[in-house]
Amino acid sequence: MYLHEAQAKALLAQHGIAVPKGHVAQTAEQAHGHAAALGGACAVKALIHAGGRGLAGGVRFAQAPDEAAQYARAMLGKALVTSQTRRDGEVVREVYIEAALHFETALYLSLIIDQRQAVPVLLASAEGGMEFEEKAVAAPAMVQKYPFGVDGSHNPAALAAFLEMLGVSDSHGAAVRGVIEAMLRSFLSNDASMIEINPLALMADGSAVAVDAKIVLDGNALFRHPEFERLRDTARSDECEMVAQANEINFVRMDGDIGLVVNGAGLGLATHDMVIAAGGRPANFMDIRTMATAEQIATGIGLLLNDPGVRVLLVNVHGGGMTTCDRISDALALACAQRERAVPVVFRVAGQNAEEARAAVAGLPMPCEVAGSMTEAVALAMEGG
Amino acid sequence: MGILIDGETRIIVQGMTGKAGTFYTQLAMDYAGGYVAGVTPGKGGTTHLGLPIFDTVTQAVGETGASASMVMAPAPVAASAMIEAIEAGIATIVCVTERVPVLDMIRVRDALNGSESALVGPNSQGVLIPQVRKIGVMSTADAMPGGIGIAARSASLTSEVVAQLSAAGLGQSATVGIGGDPVHGIGFAHCLALFRDDPATSAVVLIGELGGVEEEEAADFLAAEPYGKPVVALLVGRHAPEDRRMGHAGTVSVLGSGSIAQKSALLESAGARIAATPDDVVRVLAG
Numbered sequence: 001m002y003l004h005e006a007q008a009k010a011l012l013a014q015h016g017i018a019v020p021k022g023h024v025a026q027t028a029e030q031a032h033g034h035a036a037a038l039g040g041a042c043a044v045k046a047l048i049h050a051g052g053r054g055l056a057g058g059v060r061f062a063q064a065p066d067e068a069a070q071y072a073r074a075m076l077g078k079a080l081v082t083s084q085t086r087r088d089g090e091v092v093r094e095v096y097i098e099a100a101l102h103f104e105t106a107l108y109l110s111l112i113i114d115q116r117q118a119v120p121v122l123l124a125s126a127e128g129g130m131e132f133e134e135k136a137v138a139a140p141a142m143v144q145k146y147p148f149g150v151d152g153s154h155n156p157a158a159l160a161a162f163l164e165m166l167g168v169s170d171s172h173g174a175a176v177r178g179v180i181e182a183m184l185r186s187f188l189s190n191d192a193s194m195i196e197i198n199p200l201a202l203m204a205d206g207s208a209v210a211v212d213a214k215i216v217l218d219g220n221a222l223f224r225h226p227e228f229e230r231l232r233d234t235a236r237s238d239e240c241e242m243v244a245q246a247n248e249i250n251f252v253r254m255d256g257d258i259g260l261v262v263n264g265a266g267l268g269l270a271t272h273d274m275v276i277a278a279g280g281r282p283a284n285f286m287d288i289r290t291m292a293t294a295e296q297i298a299t300g301i302g303l304l305l306n307d308p309g310v311r312v313l314l315v316n317v318h319g320g321g322m323t324t325c326d327r328i329s330d331a332l333a334l335a336c337a338q339r340e341r342a343v344p345v346v347f348r349v350a351g352q353n354a355e356e357a358r359a360a361v362a363g364l365p366m367p368c369e370v371a372g373s374m375t376e377a378v379a380l381a382m383e384g385g
Numbered sequence: 386m387g388i389l390i391d392g393e394t395r396i397i398v399q400g401m402t403g404k405a406g407t408f409y410t411q412l413a414m415d416y417a418g419g420y421v422a423g424v425t426p427g428k429g430g431t432t433h434l435g436l437p438i439f440d441t442v443t444q445a446v447g448e449t450g451a452s453a454s455m456v457m458a459p460a461p462v463a464a465s466a467m468i469e470a471i472e473a474g475i476a477t478i479v480c481v482t483e484r485v486p487v488l489d490m491i492r493v494r495d496a497l498n499g500s501e502s503a504l505v506g507p508n509s510q511g512v513l514i515p516q517v518r519k520i521g522v523m524s525t526a527d528a529m530p531g532g533i534g535i536a537a538r539s540a541s542l543t544s545e546v547v548a549q550l551s552a553a554g555l556g557q558s559a560t561v562g563i564g565g566d567p568v569h570g571i572g573f574a575h576c577l578a579l580f581r582d583d584p585a586t587s588a589v590v591l592i593g594e595l596g597g598v599e600e601e602e603a604a605d606f607l608a609a610e611p612y613g614k615p616v617v618a619l620l621v622g623r624h625a626p627e628d629r630r631m632g633h634a635g636t637v638s639v640l641g642s643g644s645i646a647q648k649s650a651l652l653e654s655a656g657a658r659i660a661a662t663p664d665d666v667v668r669v670l671a672g
Contacts, residue, residue, distance in 0.1 A: 318541045
């Protein structure tokens with residue numbers, strides 16, 4: 001679960017990290033008022049759930065409230081496309097009006113779990129700022145790693161030496177250590193899977209201020225954090241994806257015309273790869289989870305039947321455990337019975353109860369071609385089913 | 386014969402009395418047996434599916450001599466169940482539970498350090514030695530005994546590859562689902578070491594995905610010294626939708642993308658053969 005900048009900063013401030021004063025605005029008029037309260041000069045930032053805003057025009061600096069309102073008006077209601085959003089971008093519904101800060105140097109700090117060592121690890125660079133990611137990809141050596149214990153334990157002297165090696169001056173060492181320790185506390189107590197501060201401004205008075213921040217919370221740990229439920233922004237989520245999720249189906253909507261009905265993430269990715277390699281365009285990514293009932297799967301198939309862009313359904317299911325192949329044919333029959341629209345189906349099943357499922361789809365009211373292999377199924381779907 | 390478990394292995398189930406636990410334990414018992422007890426705190430002294438239920442793993446081990454556990458406990462308590470199994474000295478722990486928090490998993494990994502236990506999962510379909518033992522929830526419809534060892538990040542794709550291998554007359558020595566979570570128990574490199582030392586295994590199929598570091602670690606392992614058995618890698622997610630590919634975009638770009646192109650090149654230069662699709666595995670294996 002991705003927290004936008006204002007949410008992330010509020011959480012970090014709770015743990016004692018200094019952030020610039022700022023307010024969320026939903027209209028240009030609110031932006032004007034907030035800018036005036038900050039004294040006129042401010043940053044106007046699009047609140048979206050992705051990074052890369054600075055280079056994409058999602059962060060502007062205003063000298064006066066009128067200018068801030070003008071930038072806010074230009075951003076609000078429009079899709080912002082950055083290197084980290086989907087191709088069609090994310091619609092900006094709120095902007096963050098924040099006191100502008102003057103600083104000479106800045107760090108990049110990111111706390112994540114190291115998958116190999118299974119401990120929290122700090123990624124740090126002395127070259128923080130807007131173009132950090134592009135620079136880091138070109139010169140990975142500019143990013144240094146510092147591992148912590150499972151519970152966040154570490155040796156303060158060793159961390160101080162690490163920061164010195166990174167090039168943090170003595171005058172800022174204590175403040176930066178304080179920020180890192182607060183990031184750790186926030187990471188562990190909130191079940192974060194990433195906390196990134198970039199840039200962390202190093203101020204002339206020796207303090208350190210988080211100018212931008214991103215937090216990703218572990219979606220699997222939300223049962224421990226009911227307080228985050230209100231931060232979930234359902235307005236931004238795709239409705240199909242939410243319906244599918246509620247029905248034990250992982251679903252990602254795409255813009256193609258081949259509707260995919262597949263069980264399991266791996267088989268889903270494999271099917272996706274094969275369709276695209278054959279020159280086809282999937283309408284979606286689907287991964288039916290093992291606990292899904294025929295009714296739930298029918299709901300998932302219904303999402304595709306409701307999409308006028310879907311020209312053919314490609315069913316590729318390997319049955320086993322609770323997801324037997326005949327559960328899929330049952331779901332297909334249910335979905336057909338509930339919908340007016342019929343589209344051709346390419347039906348490819350293997351594994352448990354495959355024979356029964358193939359026999360069952362022969363009686364469906366829509367044209368259904370049975371394919372033997374995945375390769376054959378993809379070819380049939382390309383032809384139109 | 387196979388890896389991690391064998392025909393003598395006695396198995397307990399942690400979380401057997403729940404809906405999924407009951408369903409899948411019954412399937413596994415019907416397939417090959419070896420199940421001796423269940424562990425559900427608070428239900429000790431009762432029986433379920435004809436097996437005795439104990440309150441703790443230590444009690445179950447003491448009474449039954451079990452050396453393997455299938456963990457199906459709900460996500461909020463799955464880590465405690467795994468740690469309990471580690472502390473009770475269970476040799477092979479297979480965790481099927483999905484959606485275990487990552488901070489819980491780093492505690493589990495910490496508990497594994499210095500222990501004798503091997504953890505498979507979480508979010509794993511389990512370990513199958515065809516017709517000998519099944520610990521997990523995988524399809525067994527097409528599995529047959531033989532010489533191909535499979536280690537995989539995906540259950541459904543494993544079933545697909547197993548079916549194609551069996552149809553071509555190639556049985557399996559063992560299939561291991563290492564699980565789909567970022568922090569988990571044994572990985573591809575560990576499985577490769579076990580398959581190399583297993584006389585019943587003549588070739589290995591790795592089923593990988595984009596993201597993570599499993600394929601990179603496998604490539605490091607294969608590059609270190611001659612493996613001596615053919616290894617085929619099937620890697621999926623080359624054209625994954627952006628949402629799946631991009632995850633933690635900024636930090637991911639710093640750490641390296643974990644793209645299929647990158648993983649594929651590393652594995653190939655380490656001596657593995659690459660299968661482009663599930664339909665290519667048998668052909669590439671015949672090589």
